[in-house]
Amino acid sequence: MIRSLMAGVAGLxxxxIRMDVIANNIANVNTTSFKSGRVxxxxxxxxxxxxxxxxQIGVNxxxxxxxxxxxxxxxxxCLFGQGSLMATNRVLDLTVDGNGLFVLASFDPNDVQGGVVSDGAVPTKNFYTRDGAFYVNEAGYLVNSSGLYVLGNSQDIAPDLAAFDDTARAPIRLYDPTTHGLETIRITSDGGIWVTVYDDTGTRSSGxxxxxxxxxxPNPENLIKLGFNLLEVPVDDQNVPTSTGWGAPESGGRGKALSGNLEMSNVDLSTEFSNMIITQRGYQASARVITVSDDMLRELIDIKR
Structure with missing residues (x-):
């Protein structure tokens, strides 16, 4: 009976824990790029x-x-299935249609002067995300809502698309606000960013x-959730962010970068509500085992009286 009590408690x-995970899934049903969990x-x-x-009496x-x-x-x-896409018609809203994660970085404050990241500065930490709601900060860099820098290849305006350098990871600077203003942005499905800027004389440059x-x-289920739609590589796997998985969209098995869209949560409410009922019944059954075991112990004690 003690065993049955302990088994009932373990069941509870x-x-x-399963109900906690289900509740978190349901709470994040409208969270951008949220990946549901299962127990x-x-x-x-x-x-x-x-x-x-x-x-001793037979052969069996x-x-x-x-x-x-x-x-x-x-x-x-963490279930990394693709969430549904929601059209926003905002150029800097990006979604990955397929495999791949955006890479974000933070830098040492000593490497950032006046909002400008020093050439050759090494990120203090890298983060992954599927949340492609990006912005332009006061220094002209592409950042996320937390101010982390979006990494890729970056250069001065050129008329033609350049080959992606798989060895480089740089914060992307769209323009220099001290000398130019930003007029238009266009992002193609292969991740290429095209801008039109103007100077104080009104001269425009595009490219x-x-x-x-x-x-x-290679193993997104192994990533650690940090909150704010950020993911982190486990400590024992820190070499992976510099792996050959890095590259331009639409190449090497990576998906498209679709501008004007956001990936929504992959939570399936019908599945979550079904799991909630099953979990509730399992909890009730475990609680019933504890109650019955307690009644049996009481009967045993009553024998002594």
Whole structure:
């Protein structure tokens, strides 16, 4: 009976964790680029009541007798299926249609003077995201809502698209606000950024300014969620952000970078509500096991009276 009590408690704890994950999925049903989670259970250690042995009266062996000690959570997976696309008609809203993650970076404040990142500055930390809602900061760089720099290839305005340099990861600067104003931006499906800028004389210049990079991380389910739609590489896998997965969209198995769209959550509400009912019934059943085990213990104690 003590075993059944402990198994019931283990069931309550495990079902509660599953309900927590379901609740988080439902809460983020409208969160841009959110990836839903799922909980997997595994059986706990079983106690041997009798070991296996050879029968003394026949040729068949006697199977072991085991009593399970409950259940525990074996994994909480992040499901990286593609979410639906929502048209926003905003040029700097990007979605990855296919594989790949945008790479963001933060820099040491000593490497940023007047908002301008020093040439050759090395990011203090890299982040991944599927959230492509980007902005232009006061220094003309492409950033996310948290001010992290979007990485890719960057250069001065040129008339033609340049080949993507797989060895370079630079913050993308669209223009220099101290000398020019930004008039138009166009982003193609291969990540190429085309701008039109003007100077104080009204002279306009148009052309290619850089390409947004994507990293086709080999095991996205292994990434750690940090909040704010950011993902981080585990400590034991820090070499991966410099892997051959880095490159331009529409190449090397990477998806398209679609401008004017955002990827929505991949949460399926019908699935979540079904899982909620199943989880609730599992929780109720575990609670019932505890109640019945308690009644049996009470009966046992009453024998003494």
């Amino acid at each position: 704890k495990s079902q509660q 997997l259970f595994t059986e706990l250690l079983s106690q041997n009541i009798r070991g296996n042995s050879t029968s 062996s006697i199977n072991p007798a085991q009593v399970g000690l409950g259940v525990t959570v074996s994994a909480i997976d 290619y300014i850089g390409t947004i990079g994507l990293d086709n991380y």
